[in-house]
Amino acid sequence: MTRIFIDGEAGTTGMKLAERVRASGRFELVTLTEAERKQTEARRAALDACDIAVLCLPDEAAREAVALVSNPQVKLLDASVAHRVSPGWCYGFPEMTAGQRQRIAGAMRVTNPGCFATGALALLRPLVDAGLLAADTPLVLHGVSGYSGGGRQLIAAFEGDGPDAIRSNHYLYSLEQPHKHLPEIVLHSGLASAPVFIPSVGRYRQGMLVSLVLHAGLLRAGPHGDVPDTLLSTYRQHYSASEDIAVRATVPGGRLDPEALNDTNRMEIFVLADPGRRHVTAIARLDNLGKGSSGAALVNLELMARLRV
Numbered sequence: 001m002t003r004i005f006i007d008g009e010a011g012t013t014g015m016k017l018a019e020r021v022r023a024s025g026r027f028e029l030v031t032l033t034e035a036e037r038k039q040t041e042a043r044r045a046a047l048d049a050c051d052i053a054v055l056c057l058p059d060e061a062a063r064e065a066v067a068l069v070s071n072p073q074v075k076l077l078d079a080s081v082a083h084r085v086s087p088g089w090c091y092g093f094p095e096m097t098a099g100q101r102q103r104i105a106g107a108m109r110v111t112n113p114g115c116f117a118t119g120a121l122a123l124l125r126p127l128v129d130a131g132l133l134a135a136d137t138p139l140v141l142h143g144v145s146g147y148s149g150g151g152r153q154l155i156a157a158f159e160g161d162g163p164d165a166i167r168s169n170h171y172l173y174s175l176e177q178p179h180k181h182l183p184e185i186v187l188h189s190g191l192a193s194a195p196v197f198i199p200s201v202g203r204y205r206q207g208m209l210v211s212l213v214l215h216a217g218l219l220r221a222g223p224h225g226d227v228p229d230t231l232l233s234t235y236r237q238h239y240s241a242s243e244d245i246a247v248r249a250t251v252p253g254g255r256l257d258p259e260a261l262n263d264t265n266r267m268e269i270f271v272l273a274d275p276g277r278r279h280v281t282a283i284a285r286l287d288n289l290g291k292g293s294s295g296a297a298l299v300n301l302e303l304m305a306r307l308r309v
């Protein structure tokens with residue numbers, strides 16, 4: 001059985017991934033005790049003793065973990081931001097483009113995408129690849145995430161009542177500093193420059209929406225001239241072989257709940273036009289702890305271990 005070590009297993013992503021790995025029954029999990037989990041020598045030994053190491057760590061600790069590995073046979077899957085645009089690392093979004101699954105399966109170093117980036121790229125990449133969206137189109141994306149997206153610190157700030165407690169029910173951030181997912185969004189979307197991205201956090205634990213509003217004039221229409229229909233068919237074709245991504249043309253009940261896909265590895269893409277069909281809103285719904293991190297990590301592990309094609 002393929003041996004997996006999750007460095008950072010006690011954290012938000014690591015814990016969810018460990019649950020999924022155990023439930024799959026397809027891997028042997030190498031674990032450290034509470035006393036060992038931050039000891040360099042114990043981590044070094046565990047990293048070298050597994051077939052695939054998953055780094056569910058803050059960025060700096062992920063870089064350190066890569067440097068600790070000396071066994072050349074060990075494959076790495078990094079859940080942090082540290083290597084998302086690094087040469088030599090394969091981007092772990094299997095549905096991004098034809099052939100990506102095979103690239104992940106064959107790679108020694110795979111970087112798991114950011115949660116907002118997963119939603120953003122799911123919306124952007126098919127449109128750029130199909131030639132509907134020119135690379136220099138100015139774009140704006142909005143996102144809302146549950147507070148678990150900020151890891152243990154943000155969870156404690158929302159759920160605790162200490163001096164660092166957050167009392168807002170909803171807030172926007174990264175308004176003056178570009179969000180950390182923009183470099184991977186630019187690199188993997190095929191866009192020439194970064195979209196404006198306005199993320200936000202709501203007072204609920206997990207689940208997210210990423211939205212892209214497109215005025216019809218920004219896009220090249222398909223053979224029948226209707227931009228919303230062209231978008232819908234482009235997404236449907238791009239994701240036709242995916243068991244995890246579904247494309248929808250309506251929102252039943254008119255309210256889009258960010259929590260609806262929690263604890264799954266699914267993503268839904270909604271393509272919604274105004275009555276005059278002058279603009280289209282494309283929205284990705286996913287679980288930041290599912291398709292946005294640990295669900296995606298499990299699929300990448302299965303690909304890297306050649307347990308799925």
Ligand SMILES: NC(=O)C1=CN([C@@H]2O[C@H](COP(=O)(O)OP(=O)(O)OC[C@H]3O[C@@H](n4cnc5c(N)ncnc54)[C@H](OP(=O)(O)O)[C@@H]3O)[C@@H](O)[C@H]2O)C=CC1
Binds near residue numbers: 037061079080
């Ligand atoms: N939460 C999310 O929705 C997503 C998170 N990610 C990424 O996954 C990674 C982990 O995030 P998340 O699980 O949210 O973060 P958490 O803060 O919840 O977990 C990080 C874990 O790493 C441990 N840790 C910190 N430093 C070290 C070290 N030097 N050696 C060993 N263990 C260490 C922490 O222990 P302790 O708490 O004791 O310090 C903690 O258990 C991050 O890079 C994040 O960006 C990616 C996609 C989505």
Ligand SMILES: CC(=O)N[C@@H](CCC(=O)OP(=O)(O)O)C(=O)O
Binds near residue numbers: 079113
């Ligand atoms: C709500 C919240 O704070 N979300 C995080 C991103 C979560 C994620 O995708 O993680 P990594 O890119 O760090 O791996 C943020 O915006 O920084």
